[in-house]
Amino acid sequence: MIEFQGVSKVFDDGTRAVDDFTLVLPSHKTTVFVGSSGSGKTTLLRMINRMVDPTGGRILIDGEDIARLDPVRLRRRIGYVLQAAGLLPHRTVVDNIATVPRLNGVPRAQARAAARELLGTVGLEESLAMRYPNQLSGGQQQRVGVARALAADPNVLLMDEPFGAVDPIVRAELQQELNRLQRELGKTIVFVTHDIDEAFLLADQVVILKTGGVVAQVGTPGQILSEPAEDFVASFIGADAGKRQLYLQHRQGDGDVTLVVDGDGRPTGVLAGSPAAPGADPR
Template identity: 65%
Template sequence: MIEFQAVTKRFPDGTTAVDELSLSVEEGTITVFVGPSGCGKTTSLRMVNRMVEPSSGTILVGGEDIRTPHPAVLRRGIGYVIQQAGLFPHRNLLDNIATVPLLSGWTRAKARARAGELLELVGLPAELGKRYPAQLSGGQQQRVGVARALAADPPVLLMDEPFSAVDPVVREGLQDELLRLQDELDKTVVFVTHDIDEAVRIGEKVAVFRTGGLLAQYGSPADVLRDPADDFVANFVGKDRGYRGLSFLDSTGLTLSQVPTVTIGAPVEATGSEWVLALNEQRQPRGWRSPGSAPSAALREGDLHAGGSLHGHGSSLRGALDAALSSPAGQGVVVDDTGAYLGVVSAETVLEVINRGSAG
């Protein structure tokens, strides 16, 4: 656990970056600090490993005051990931990852072996170990940065806007990778971002900071989206917070309907006035035949309209609504764990479930 007890940071020019911050970060969870520029979120993070010294108050990590150990000893026990990875350009990847274990007294052979294991853990092939940072993409460099932070197996991982410098597609992949790693490693993670979408996607708890270093709200992503503490939080999370909040409601209450289906490769008759869903031999959806389609001796995928997104049965209502809205037929296709067709759901059905939940 990380505990902030009335922590304040005031700089020599009189600027208060963090003002009387009190909160507890639960062990083994991802907690996200989010807010606009100048709100004190990064300063709060950097006080945990004493990259910034608090002006007053107390920070405990695992029950120990951070002022007790020497700063260098403290930092070797806390993983730290920053923007654009911060790798040493003159060292290859294995030596970059092995930095903290070597400083902690590991043998070179043991440290490099650990580095090789971590490359694979973060989804990079072992043969990249001899390359240098300049030979990698931005996303690959960030993965190496995460591997380096994990090298000495620290219980705490601090991440300061680590994915903000990469494009949106790579960023989503890195977020997925972090969530996968957390499932395996169960670290106590404090993650800083200015992006509320990133915060609610990866955080188990979200701390929203306002300008002046004040904590505006601290709670689960669902709580922050559903019940903002004040107008500042409501404006920061955005007017579409209700839509985002669907990510935290499961779809087990949805009633599925059925539509006509056909099989790829089979002869088909002309369609009437309704859309027909095409499936492969494994009953996985491949697209839609539009109303009024001509007969065919053998249905081909090229004859179909793209089907929109698919919704995994039992996952979030947001996924169900996305599937319905993206479908040319106005029906979201629901599939099981193997991707096989189970039924369809309309946007109206999703909204009925939401309204029932609100009434309850």
């Protein structure tokens, strides 16, 4: 469990990134911070492993005030995945994955063996083990980044827009994989994104942030969709533009299907069970 208690952050240049932020991030759940740039979401994330120190308030992990912990030790206990993967370009894939275990003093052979196993966990072929990062595609690099973050078997996984730099098809794939991983591993994941659809897809708990680290709403995707707390949230999730209001449209002429359309009448899908829908029983 990660607890933010009245946390604020004012940078040296006077920018107030986060203001009096209080929240509990439950264990084994995925919490997604979502907001546009300047909303302080990355700052909040980076305060958890002390890449940034708060100027006010405190952060507890499992009841322990992290300000009292050595930042270097703390970071070795927490997995971290960045947007650009941030792999060490001069080390092979296995050695990249083995970084943290090696720092923790695990013998090289053992760390490498464990790293090879992790390749499978994140859906990479073992033949990639001896490649260098610049010989991988963007999606593969990102998977290696996830494997590295998992290598020390941390309870907490921080993910800073990890899928922001890959193309939409690969992104969708990686998102599904992350959900699968999370079902298997049950980590406490803190995920940052500016993409509300990604947030709804991955989150158990969504935190919508406004400029300056002010919380607009906290809740499950369902709660936020059904009861946007304020106009800002409604507009952010696209509810005001009719994107989230869906209607059924029965089309007798076109094979008798029921379409699901949004507020503008644009189709978003086909109602399951309607006669000609893919996968529906033909009778």
